[in-house]
């Protein structure tokens with residue numbers, strides 16, 4: 001059975017990815033900042049022998065290197081770069097932006113997924129599926145931005161899209177693919193309670209696209225249901 005590595009696995013979309021892949025019998029490598037506090041994830045892992053939880057803070061690039069070394073002999077089919085933060089606050093809009101928060105958001109939302117992809121490339125090359133997934137957002141789209149605001153989050157997801165598009169071109173010759181997803185507006189801590197979409201529906205859609213992925217789709221920016229997203 002295939003192996004998936006998921007970041008930000010303790011809640012929201014990451015936890016739902018873990019639930020669904022574990023239920024399908026996949027080997028799930030679930031990474032989260034603080035496993036001791038990740039009650040739902042630990043309960044899930046206790047019921048699935050093919051699931052392992054690893055501590056990983058996405059701002060700690062040495063920790064990413066150490067995890068890759070620790071898992072050096074693992075074959076990874078799918079790497080899901082899911083962990084993310086919003087970064088914007090209502091107190092710090094344009095005119096009084098919080099630059100420290102912006103830098104941290106760029107580290108977590110852009111550099112960390114790139115670092116994960118660099119460090120797990122050997123494991124991905126040996127995997128059957130050879131797929132890197134980036135959980136981005138339609139808010140990273142320039143073409144779709146009709147309302148403005150969310151400067152921190154929008155710029156981070158636009159940069160993530162740009163980086164992942166380049167990586168897709170870079171690694172294609174090695175048979176490795178990259179998919180950039182807009183998961184929809186989903187009910188999670190980040191999406192909020194007004195979001196129309198259940199995490200289970202978003203993840204089911206993305207899993208189906210991942211299952212059916214071919215290299216011809218690499219570098220595409222798509223919604224959880226396969227709809228192409230505007231850059």
Ligand SMILES: NC(=O)c1ccc[n+]([C@@H]2O[C@H](COP(=O)([O-])OP(=O)(O)OC[C@H]3O[C@@H](n4cnc5c(N)ncnc54)[C@H](OP(=O)(O)O)[C@@H]3O)[C@@H](O)[C@H]2O)c1
Pocket residue numbers: 007008009010011012013014032033034056057058059082083084085108135136137138182183184185186187188189190191192195
């Ligand atoms: N929900 C939506 O409507 C929506 C829409 C578009 C895109 N997205 C994207 O989907 C992804 C998942 O979002 P979500 O809705 O599930 O949000 P969420 O419920 O807020 O979960 C965010 C996850 O990221 C983790 N994370 C944050 N900072 C981290 C760090 N420094 N190191 C490790 N993990 C960290 C969190 O871990 P902690 O518990 O330790 O903080 C948590 O597991 C994000 O990339 C988000 O931008 C979501």
